[in-house]
Amino acid sequence: MKSTVEQLSPTRVRINVEVPFAELKSDFDKAYKALAQQIRLPGFRPGKAPARLLEARVGRGAVLEQVVNDALPSRYSEAVTSAGVKAIGQPEIEVTKIEDGELLEFTAEVDVRPEIELPDFSSINVEVDPIEITDEAIEEQLLSLRQRFGTLTGVDRAVEDGDFVSIDLSATVDGENVAEATASGLSHEVGSGQLIEGLDEAIIGLKAGESKDFTSTLVAGEYAGKEAVVTVTVQTVKERELPAEDDEFAQLASEFDTLEELKADLRERVARVRKVEQAGQIRDKVLEQLLETVEVPLPEAVVKAEVDAALHDAVHGLDHDEEALNKLLEEQGSSREEFDKDAQEAAERSVKTQLLLDSIADAGNVTVGQDELTERILFQAQRYGMAPEQFIQQIQQANQLGAVFADVRRGKALASVVESAGVKDTSGAVVDTAELFGSSEEKTGGGVFVPAERKKKKKQGWVGVLPKIDGVGFSFWSEGGRHWHSGPPLLRYCLCQ
Structure with missing residues (x-):
């Protein structure tokens, strides 16, 4: 098989493929075998009819059509691999020549990942809010905890x-x-x-x-x-x-024996949450600066697919009635024009972000280990309130395991940029991103949900500690299947996309 690649634009190529008929023998054998199972000829057992008689029955054209349809996907994939084409999206394939017994020729136009010139990441500088822990924030957390037991x-x-x-x-x-x-x-x-x-x-x-x-x-x-x-x-x-603020309440709502111990723990938790919030702000600002400064050609077909997906999601609950969508938008004070504009802008940003982070991952030889992929899956399952095995089954059925892998890889790529960027808070103090994001080995782009360690029995239940959820520890008291969390709500890991 021979193939050549024509660059049609920075984001699209045409692959020209020539396949000698000698290389299609296995495809012909497969087609004849399938026909033999479907067609009964007098004097032959099922599946044993010779090829020449099968052709006489259905015609040579039908056999060729079956062979070509079966051969195109594998020959296209082979051409993409051999040429090193970074294809994205679905190809448009056209058979240009069939010389029976001699040659099959076809072309495939497909969107590809563009070449992106990456900047020096150390030139990126962002400014974020400082971490502030006030007494009011501690009291707010304590009030929230008291309200849960009110x-x-x-x-x-x-x-x-x-x-x-x-x-x-x-x-x-x-x-x-x-x-x-x-x-x-x-x-x-x-x-x-x-x-x-x-x-x-x-x-x-x-x-x-x-x-x-x-x-x-x-x-x-x-x-x-x-x-x-x-x-x-x-x-x-x-x-x-509300229960009184005293030691008895601390014992009821947490693993601590005194109110002062509980307040000290709440202060530590607020500090960790503020660090996670600051890390998220750093991530967002670094990504925003990348998107503003780096030129990324956008594949039109891929962007259109994103827009079509957004429309599909919007009309799915409306029996796919676009008129119903238009009416709903009007009732909400919007319009279809605004919806289409927003969907286009969101799709362009999404595709640009993915292409940019993929290029950064390629340049940095970013890899994803099995443990990292497992951590992200466990984290996502926990976010959606699903058992891990149920979540895995759903993403496998939806063929989304590759998307999860790509998200983890992009999260690690963005973490590597953050590590190189200069970050200060609004007071001028330098922010230590290594402290916020952890070591490179920890930047998996996903959280990890670790089973609770039982610490000590209290009243009718167990007091436990979740060693790390998104880098933040949380304590809880479980009684009769109920779980009382003394920490703030679970937060997305700061590098999740």
Whole structure:
């Protein structure tokens, strides 16, 4: 087989391939064998009919068509490999010549990864926010922990900010009832602002059984964007009683015996979280500067595929009805033009980022070990609340294992850039990125979820410590299948893409 490559653009090539018929013998044998299983000829057992009789039955053209269709994918892959073409996306293949018994010729146009001129990474300089740990932040964490152990108690008084209420809602627009804005028995935390605008202000001061009308602009449905008269009726009022800040609470909520020990631990946790947040800011700013300074030609077909995927995701829950999508966008105060523009910009940025980080990984000979890939899979499974084996099965069925591998490799590539970049905080202090991101061996681009080590038994459960989740340790108390975390929410590892 012979092949040549024509460079059509920085991101696209045409591969010309010539395959002598002598190299297609195995493909012909396979085609004849398949036909013999499908066609019954008198005097021959199934699968034993000779090739010449099979050709006489179906015609030489049908045999050639089958052979060519079967041969093209493997011959294309062979040509790509032998030429060292870094193909991305699906090829457009065209058979240009078939000389029966002599030669098969075809061309394949495909997008390729462009050559990218990388800068000196030490020339990259970014400025980030300093790490600040205030007493207010510690108290906020302690309050959050107390709220998790708080109890709701019914009260016979008017609603106050912070109460928990059960309410009924109804609404009218120009005297017409709005069905989608009618609900009964809704639970709501007053002051959270999670339901209708103006609701919290209207509820405060009402007692159980009392109602009040207020106006609000509807944001969805048939009357989206219109002002409605909303009626709220309070059914029940409850307040949250928080446990006292004392040693008994520390023992209940953590592995510590005193409140001071718990507060000291919360301070350490806040410090670690602030470091993770700063690391994420460094990552984002370094990547942003790379994208602004490095020229990356974009393969049109790959970008289009990303845009098409975004549209598919948007209409998937709408029975793939684009008119329904257009209507929904209008109800949300947007338009299809804005959606298409945003999708195009997001696709271009995504493709540019991937191509750039892949080039950096190639230049640095970045590799991904089995342990690193396993860590990312475990981390992603934990993020989605799935068992690792279930998550692995899903990504294998979706043929996404290669994408996970690529993400880990890109995360390591970006970490290597961060290591070389100059980083200061806004006060002018140099930030030690090695301390934030760890050694090169640790920059896997994914977190690791390590099973908890049991430390000591407390009351009816176990106090445990998660040695490292995204580089941050977390303690918890497990009782009867319930897990109380004394640390902040789990955070994405700072190099995840």
